[in-house]
Amino acid sequence: MTVKINAKEFEIEEQMTLLELVIRNGLPTDGIVMIIEDRIIGRGKWENIIAKDGMEIIMLQAVSGG
Secondary structure, three states: OEEEEOOEEEEOOOOOEHHHHHHHOOOOOOOEEEEEOOEEEOHHHHHHOEOOOOOEEEEEEOOOOO
């Protein structure tokens, strides 16, 4: 089973959460948001969402400034 994060494929296991996916693959977590099916998913919700085969995820670095 695979998911795409920013167009790159990653292998997943059954019942793997988004947080487990990110940690296992050494992806950044600080200041990052995910977008899945036009929904913004903040870091606090990653541990509650199960990655599904074929899921397409966009990871963006949140930036602030003036």
